[in-house]
Amino acid sequence: MPAIYKVSYVVIGEEHPGAILNTDKEPRLDDLVRIGAREFRVVEVQELIPPHGEFHFLHASLKAP
Amino acid sequence: MDDVLSVLRQAALFEGLSQQELQAIAALCQVRTFRSGEIITTQGEHGDELYVVSQGFVEVTLMNSAGGGEPRTVVQLGPGQIVGEMSLVDRGPRSATVRSLTDGALLHALKRDAFLQLCQTDTHLGYLVMRNMAADLSFKLRHRMLTGR
Numbered sequence: 236m237p238a239i240y241k242v243s244y245v246v247i248g249e250e251h252p253g254a255i256l257n258t259d260k261e262p263r264l265d266d267l268v269r270i271g272a273r274e275f276r277v278v279e280v281q282e283l284i285p286p287h288g289e290f291h292f293l294h295a296s297l298k299a300p
Numbered sequence: 301m302d303d304v305l306s307v308l309r310q311a312a313l314f315e316g317l318s319q320q321e322l323q324a325i326a327a328l329c330q331v332r333t334f335r336s337g338e339i340i341t342t343q344g345e346h347g348d349e350l351y352v353v354s355q356g357f358v359e360v361t362l363m364n365s366a367g368g369g370e371p372r373t374v375v376q377l378g379p380g381q382i383v384g385e386m387s388l389v390d391r392g393p394r395s396a397t398v399r400s401l402t403d404g405a406l407l408h409a410l411k412r413d414a415f416l417q418l419c420q421t422d423t424h425l426g427y428l429v430m431r432n433m434a435a436d437l438s439f440k441l442r443h444r445m446l447t448g449r
Contacts, residue, residue, distance in 0.1 A: 254377065256380065
């Protein structure tokens with residue numbers, strides 16, 4: 236079973252609720268991520284809690300590009 | 301059925317379940333489609349369904365405790381996430397309003413009584429789902445702590 240990344244995306248520097256979603260691609264620094272109608276750049280990624288089964292639980296900070 | 305199984309496999313709520321256990325849950329799922337802006341749950345109202353987001357995004361909003369002012373969006377949830385789990389486990393009123401952000405958002409609904417009956421009948425399934433549900437609530441709490449909302 237391929238890995239699934241459950242990611243808590245937090246937008247820094249502005250009032251935005253962020254998002255939680257699953258992706259099959261691990262987010263990396265400088266990736267562009269679309270949340271709703273907007274696109275953000277990944278500026279930080281860290282493991283939020285240890286992986287379980289095929290699920291990885293990550294936190295990523297985002298900024299407007 | 302295969303489509304539903306594929307959705308369930310992508311949700312951390314069902315992590316660790318066997319194919320047979322996933323099929324038992326899939327048999328209880330009802331597909332719901334929502335237009336952009338359509339309300340899925342309303343804060344304070346009674347609710348007896350849990351939803352798994354299959355396609356699209358939903359937003360979770362809270363009224364302040366006094367009930368006045370503008371609602372505050374606390375998180376947006378995409379594919380693989382669940383909503384409505386609090387009312388499912390504590391039978392209380394809906395803790396938040398959830399609305400679709402996407403035209404054609406696809407969610408799979410699980411009725412509380414049927415779902416809890418399955419958890420009680422199949423205790424291995426019930427243990428894993430409840431453990432995963434606690435982990436999901438913890439994940440959401442950590443997200444809120446990180447966003448400061």
